[in-house]
Amino acid sequence: MTFELGQLPFAGNALSRAGMSEETLQFHHGKHHQTYVNTLNDLVAANPALQGKTLEELILLAAKDEALTPVLNNAGQHYNHTMFWNSLSPTGGKMSETFEARIVKDFGSVDNFKAEFKKAATTQFGSGWAWLVLDKNDKLVITKTPNAKSPLSEGQGKALLVVDVWEHAYYIDFRNRRPDFVDNFLNKLANYDFAEQQINA
Numbered sequence: 001m002t003f004e005l006g007q008l009p010f011a012g013n014a015l016s017r018a019g020m021s022e023e024t025l026q027f028h029h030g031k032h033h034q035t036y037v038n039t040l041n042d043l044v045a046a047n048p049a050l051q052g053k054t055l056e057e058l059i060l061l062a063a064k065d066e067a068l069t070p071v072l073n074n075a076g077q078h079y080n081h082t083m084f085w086n087s088l089s090p091t092g093g094k095m096s097e098t099f100e101a102r103i104v105k106d107f108g109s110v111d112n113f114k115a116e117f118k119k120a121a122t123t124q125f126g127s128g129w130a131w132l133v134l135d136k137n138d139k140l141v142i143t144k145t146p147n148a149k150s151p152l153s154e155g156q157g158k159a160l161l162v163v164d165v166w167e168h169a170y171y172i173d174f175r176n177r178r179p180d181f182v183d184n185f186l187n188k189l190a191n192y193d194f195a196e197q198q199i200n201a
Helices: 022-045 055-062 066-086 097-107 110-123 178-189 192-199
Strands: 128-134 140-146 158-164
Touching: 022 066, 055 066, 066 158, 097 110, 097 140, 097 192, 110 128, 110 140, 110 178, 128 192, 158 192
Parallel strands: none
Antiparallel strands: 128 140, 128 158
């Protein structure tokens, strides 16, 4: 099985008005993500035991074996970035009534949800991710993971929405202002419809 870089679910310039430039996407999707895919394919080709496995199977296998850390890093980045592109929308930042009700049920209010999500994203030291997750008790929770780890690799539940807080995700548009990038994500870019769809997917 050869892994491929998927198409963005929107035009390359579609997020510009919402604060994510076409230049950012060209570098982030076209170069960073592509490199992870290429490296993953090389690693799988060199190890017959890995061949024929799905991306999720590779992540779960590599998460249990330190010798497979390079596989986890590149498979995880492919998985995480694919989730991130789907977590973005040119018309993002808007919740349906049913999803908003679910957020209020589990976080008390939309404002509380955004504050907790922002805290996770801005306190993730160095490179990593902040996630909205459906946990094993059917409750929405927020987690953060370093580097290429994810709720999948860490057994935290089902990932619904993610923001990338590696510097390459925001430095062209926001320089070192990660909090502003996260606010912009939550209010203008976050694809809450995608997150809602994942609950029952």
